[in-house]
Amino acid sequence: MASLEVKDLSHSYIRGKSVLKEINFSLEAGEILSILGPSGCGKTTLLRIIAGLEKETSGSVNIDDHIISDHLHTVLTENRNIGLVVQERALFPHLTIINNVMFGIKETKSKKYEIAMRLLKLFKVDKYAYNFPNEISSGEQQRVAIARAMAPNPGILLMDEPFGTLDQSLTHQLRTETRKILKDNNTTAIIVSHDFDDAISMSDKVIVIDDGQIVQSGSAKDITHISPEKSVKLGSIISNS
Amino acid sequence: MNFSLWQITPVTLFLIFIAPVAIVLFSLTGDYSENWSHLYNYVLIGYIKNSFYLILGVSLTVLILGVGTAWIITNYDFSFKNFFEWALILPLAVPPYILAYTFTGLFDTFGTANNLIREIFDLSRDFTFFPKVRNVPGAIIVFSFTLYPYVYLVSRMAFINQSRSIIEAGRTLGLNKLEVFYKLAVPMIRPAIIGGLMLVVMETISDFGAVDHFAISTFTTGIFRTWYGMYDIETAMQLASLLLLFAITLIIIERYSRRNASYSNAMSLYKPLSHEKLRGFKNFLAFSACFIPIFIGFILPVVELTYWALNYKLDFFNEKFISTAWNTFYLAIIAAFFCSVLAVLINFSIRYKSNNYLKFMSSFLTVGYAVPGLILAIGVMQMLTFIDKSFVSNIPNIVFTGSIFGLVLAYIIKSYALSNSTIDAGYQRINERIDDVARTLKTSGWSLLSQVHLPLLKTSFLTSMLLVVSEVIKELPATLILRPFNFDTLAVYTYVYAAEERMYDAAAPSIAIVMVGLIPIIILTRMIRRSRPASRY
Structure with missing residues (x-):
């Protein structure tokens, strides 16, 4: 598992209009971080920059003390050893569930199968191994998407609104299960969400972004015990989401 | 495959695609013989006049046939409506030249139709019932009924995309059914109509x-x-340039109309149009309005x-x-x-290495469809x-001119636009999140294309192949000029026999062309059915 450090990271699509401003945070190996904030605050952009799907305007991203992106270096997404789970799940529709999970594993066929089956069992979707994505429910698809992202044993797992489209009871169940699996596997993870409960219940650390800036950061416990003044501010950010 | 290859491919294709057209246009700067x-002094005005009358006549007729039948099908319920809905596209399978051949075979002085009338009414051989068709009005009918x-x-x-609410709003504001049609429904879809026209x-x-x-x-x-006839390629190219400039103007208008087409379905809440049931004479009128174009075309x-x-x-099956x-x-x-492969590569490049110049080039590559086949043939030739003279003259047995x-x-x-639109729709x-996830799973470039995109584009690829096949089989002027010596295609076969007035010999290849033309x-039809907004709910 890997550690992550984001330093002075800024990003803008249009000159002079920043989406992210001077973002700084770090994450130890095996820690889970939640990035919280309203829609359009820049949290998905931050995740995409860490994944290498977009290039920051300035600043740097370091994994295990190695620079993977700054004004001089850019390590391609495929070489960053990062796992990604998106809200749309983006399962490969032409592949069965087992083949989806095996897709990113670079091992022998039998080893791939073994790893994929272990993860499917862990996420309780092994009985659908030979089904196609459209044949299972959205909650099951989400479990498969997380299993697929974890299968190649990434240094860091990035999850963008992973439970955004699921109903509340399913979300609660998946949150608990996913946190347990991440912790059991000592996986470093970043979860982007606009859901306060997601952030608090799943992560060790939370940062709150508003208008491209970090307005609050700390442990999940700190965030739940903030001053009344800050609480009002945080409440308005969350309610805007 | 490295990164830059995804950028070099479209540029190279762009140059290859544009070269024949540029060569033709460049002739305008040369000497005039x-x-x-x-x-210029004696013939050009005739070409312009005939072309103008053709364009005017065909435009008016296709507007009446095309818009009229579309409105009837969309708004009314009448006998055989479901059949007409798709059958009205059938004339697209008949290239204008084949309808022209059958028209002369039918309506010439001693054609099937006139002979039949003479036989039935026992008339003399001098009597001709149907007017001559080998003229501009005849050509207008041929083009209109195949292209509407x-x-x-x-x-x-x-x-289909027009909401009932808008039509109902028109009715409540005092418009009758006819006024709703020409004051509201047609103006709302004007850009789309101009594009089709x-x-x-x-x-x-x-x-x-x-x-x-x-x-x-x-x-x-x-x-x-x-x-x-005159063996004057330079003058032929200069003449072609004028036609090409006109075609470019049409492309610009068509592109512009397509860009504006969105206002036709800018409703926030879609309510499908209701179908009014027609009976008696009105039912007969609607039936006839749809049947006649299919019958003639x-x-x-x-x-x-x-x-x-x-x-x-x-x-004939010899x-x-x-x-x-x-x-x-x-x-x-x-x-x-090759057309479909190129379309996949270019669309992949655009998606994978998204930038403006690739998008511009891709849109430019699609204008080939508007370049008349004859001009394209001259340019390619x-x-x-x-190339033969400059690069391969020293290599024995390699000659590109007059080759496949x-x-x-x-x-x-000529057909790239068909492939491109199909593959683009597939993409x-x-x-796009699938690509993001695939990249985090260490799959990029060629692997992304072969392992993820191609399996998902299978149907689009096949559709693209079928569309191009049917287009190529119909193509006549470019084939006539560029075909290798003693190499015939069905279209050329048909043309040669028709030119010799051997219509019966031209029949079998013509039927084959029409049958293949039915594929698209x-x-x-399937695409239209799927595109109905109502079908999504």
């Missing part, structure tokens, strides 16, 4: 087979005669061709026919395969002659 003066589906298709799509005009000015058969002097017949030529093929030349069909088939498959290569290249340039259906009709 005596033949040009002759053409372009306007029908776009109008139908646009009408421009395609019709492009097809009309590009045609060679029909106007040649009717002996009408237009730009295309003029270019052909200047080249093959499809049933009549198919029946006549079948009659010829069966009654006069039962041995060695010559088989070899010609085989030539056509493999040529079409090769062109369709000139380009290959230049030139023909396939012309087909690809639209693949969520079936695909289009």
Whole structure:
């Protein structure tokens, strides 16, 4: 598992209009971080920059003390050893569930199968191994998407609104299960969400972004015990989401 | 495969695609021969006049046929409506030159129709009931009844997307049904209609087979005669340039209309149009309005061709026919395969290495469809002659001019738009997040294309192949000019026999062309059904 450090990271699509401003945070190996904030605050952009799907305007991203992106270096997404789970799940529709999970594993066929089956069992979707994505429910698809992202044993797992489209009871169940699996596997993870409960219940650390800036950061416990003044501010950010 | 290859490919293709057109346009800067003066002083005005009358007549007729039938189908319930809904596209399977051949076979002085009238009413051989068709009005009918589906298709799509609420709002504001049609419904879809109309005009000015058969002097017949009659390629190219400039103007108008087409379905809440049930005379009128275009544009030529093929030349299925069909088939498959592969590569490049110049080039590559086949053939021929003289003259047994290569290249340039739109539509259906996830799973470049995109694009690829195959099989002028010596395709076979007035011999290849032309009709019908907003709920 890997550690992550984001330093002075800024990003803008249009000159002079920043989406992210001077973002700084770090994450130890095996820690889970939640990035919280309203829609359009820049949290998905931050995740995409860490994944290498977009290039920051300035600043740097370091994994295990190695620079993977700054004004001089850019390590391609495929070489960053990062796992990604998106809200749309983006399962490969032409592949069965087992083949989806095996897709990113670079091992022998039998080893791939073994790893994929272990993860499917862990996420309780092994009985659908030979089904196609459209044949299972959205909650099951989400479990498969997380299993697929974890299968190649990434240094860091990035999850963008992973439970955004699921109903509340399913979300609660998946949150608990996913946190347990991440912790059991000592996986470093970043979860982007606009859901306060997601952030608090799943992560060790939370940062709150508003208008491209970090307005609050700390442990999940700190965030739940903030001053009344800050609480009002945080409440308005969350309610805007 | 490295990164830059995904950028180099479109640039190279862009240069190859643009070269033939640039060569033709460049001729305008060259010297003008005596033949040009002759053409300019005596003939050009005739070409312009005939082309103008053709465009005007065809435009008005296709507007009435295309928009009218689309409105009837969308708003009314009448006998055989479900059949007409897709059957109205059938005339697209009949190239104008084949309808022209059957028209002369039917309506010439001693054609089937006049003979039949004379026999039934026991009239003398001098009596001619049907007027002559080998003239501009005859050509207008031929083009209109084969090309109106372009306007029908776009109008139908646009009408389907119109919300009932807007029509009802018009009615409550005091408009009657007719006024709702021409004051509200039609103006709302005007950009779409103009787009469809421009395609019709492009097809009309590009045609060679029909106007040649009717002996009408237009730009295309003029270019052909200047080249093959006067052996003056320079003047032919200069003439072609004028036609090309006109085609470019049409492309610009068509693109502009397409850009504005969105206002036709800008409603926030979609309510499907309700269908009014027609009875009695109104039912008969609606039936006739839909049946007549199909009868003239499809049933009549198919029946006549079948009659010829069966009654006069039962041995049409001979060695010559088989070899010609085989030539056509493999040529079409090769062109369709390369065209579809190129479309996949370019669309992948755009998606993978998204930037503005790739998008611009891709949109530029699609304008090949609007370049008349004859002009394209001249450009490709000139380009290959230049390559032969400059680069491969020292290599024995390699000559590009008059080879299959030139023909396939012309087909690809001409049909690329079909492949591109199909593959692009296929890509639209693949969520871009899939690419993001694939990249985090260490799959990029060629692997992303082969392992993720291609399996998902299978249907689009096949559709693209079928569309190009049917387009290539119909193509006449470019094939006529670029084909290797003694190499015939079904279209050329048909043309040669029709030129010799051996209509019965032309029947079998014509039927084959029409049958293959039905493939895209079936695909289009399915696409229209799927595109209905109501079907999504």
